[in-house]
Amino acid sequence: MAHLIGLQDVRALAGPRILLDEVNLGFDDGARVGVLGPNGAGKSTLLRLIAGTQAPDAGLVTRAEGTRIAMLQQADQMDPQATVLETVHPGKEAFEWASKRANREVHEGLLADLDLNQRLGELSGGQKRRVALAAQLCIEAEVLLLDEPTNHLDVEGVNWLAQHLKNRYQGASKGTGALIVVTHDRWFLDEICTRVLEVVPGVDPGGGRPQIPGRIEQYEGSYAAYILARAERARQAQVNAAKRENLLRKELAWLRRGAPARTSKPRFRIEAAETLINDVPPPRDQVELMRMASARLGKDVLDLENVTLSYQAPDGTENTILKDVTWRLAPAERVGIVGVNGAGKTTLLRLLEGVLEPTAGRIKRGKTVSVAVLSQSTHELDDLLELRVVEAVNQVAASVQVGKKELTASQLVERLGFTKERAWTPIAELSGGERRRLQLMRLLMSEPNVLLLDEPTNDLDTDTLAAMEDLLDGFAGTLVVVSHDRYLLERVTDHQVALLGDGQVRFLPGGVEQYLEMREEAKQADSTSGAASSATKTAEAEATDSPQGDQDASSSGPTLTSQQRRELVKEVARVEKRLNQTQKQAATLEEKLADIANGGTGDLAQTAREHAQLLAQVEELEMDWLELTTQLDEA
Structure with a gap:
């Protein structure tokens, strides 16, 4: 697995408060990481440290050469005068972004109900959030950082995003990059993450005692595995706390055996006991749950x-x-x-x-x-x-x-x-x-x-x-x-x-x-209905022999006969099949390249040339597919 980003003994301050300290993390190719923690604990700060938009107050953040990073922040900072299309694909022509299947999927999943030429200032908050998310998903980056990506998405949108990210990040062998997500959506976490980072907030005990800085605890597995592991850690902590409490009792009893006795005790024993007492952290802030009395509810509600x-x-x-x-x-x-x-x-x-x-x-x-x-x-x-x-x-x-x-x-x-x-x-x-x-x-x-x-x-x-x-x-x-x-x-x-x-x-x-x-069936029904309507219009155009009919057909664009449409549909299918095969061959060579780079056998230069040729073929086939589908849509 290729190493992409590492954090070594990183510290981050928020004014006089030590927000995070001694953070040591590594992110490899294929990582799917969820970040959890209370509000204000430092989750967004951790993302900014990884992205490089915030420098650490101590420690080191390293990134592999050439690593590109895309980041969705909680607060969207976009030009209200820019259009949706300019925001999602800045500086790109239509053929540049539309030729890539991943971009088309993002459009279908997040932007299908939006006018791409509409200005951002005219959109609702939820629509702007989807545009911001789409813009980051369309960036070709090795590391994708998402801060609360499910905000303003409905159940269907959250489900689409989870499937999209799962397909995009299929593991280290695919060479797909790393995904790091801050979210409070537990179903979403359970679907996409294979590792969880919990940001544990720091504590200021007051009384002139030193701060207990925030830290990062790591758990392998999804959200469900994280909950199980966290419960086990809490159980073990209770056992250790019970042992510690017994030790504290003995030390305190020993220290309190009268003033004369206390003065004769070795100083190092007193200091050890005081350190033990001072090191006891405050209990985790818990919400106590209760049933409140409610007014009597009759049979009719x-x-x-x-x-x-x-x-x-x-x-x-x-x-x-x-x-x-x-x-x-x-x-x-x-x-x-x-x-x-x-x-x-x-x-x-x-x-x-x-x-x-x-x-x-x-x-x-x-x-x-x-x-x-x-x-x-x-x-x-x-x-x-x-x-x-x-x-x-x-x-x-x-x-x-x-x-x-x-x-x-x-x-x-x-x-x-x-x-x-x-x-x-x-x-x-x-x-x-x-x-x-x-x-x-x-x-x-x-x-x-x-x-x-x-x-x-x-x-x-x-x-x-x-x-x-x-x-x-x-x-x-x-x-x-x-x-x-x-x-x-x-x-x-x-x-x-x-x-x-x-x-x-x-x-x-x-x-x-x-x-x-039900929603998927409705979409398929709409698609079928649209295709049937298009076919009916084509048949009507073919049946129209009058000059007026010819004039209407020429003014509305080129039309296809039924035979021509069938041939065009077949050609689209053939191109799609070749495109899928070529993409699989390219993926196989990517794995081979990774193996050679990690000490495996093979000619690195020759494999790289073959891989480049396949990528060129993929680009060419995608352009062919785009032209053919455009013909179908316009006909």
């Missing part, structure tokens, strides 16, 4: 009866979100909602909430229903920025009954993961994940019996996500979740429904996998 919801677009067209939908939510039902962008998932939640009224039909609400909504953003906290965390919680309720105990706001905040210092921090200074946690805490303290969650995983790290899921496990009411996080949906809901943009609510006995199959 929310019933949609023959509901239709439509609105008039600015251009005057009528858009129907729901059409004659009947759907009944039962007490304690737990349902997840998936669907294509624009299908009306958030609109459906607003109907259930009561913010919107249906155009036709009615929504029947139970008498005891108390609804709480977790929106996609945390804008509900914007008017509370001057308040501290405890004050914001106290504003909802001064205390809450948890089991048989009554907890004050300050006690609850501490038990829900905010340290004493963070509990008195102004909301304006909280991270996105902390604001999200506070937002959910305030909702639960209002004691609802129907909880509507709209993309609840935004800005949360994996540990907080796991804690939130356990918290939702204890929620005794009805739960409705809209999310692109497949792991969350399958974890906290009992079944799922889909909105496909046709105004109906489809039940999914097969879960998210069934939804993806």
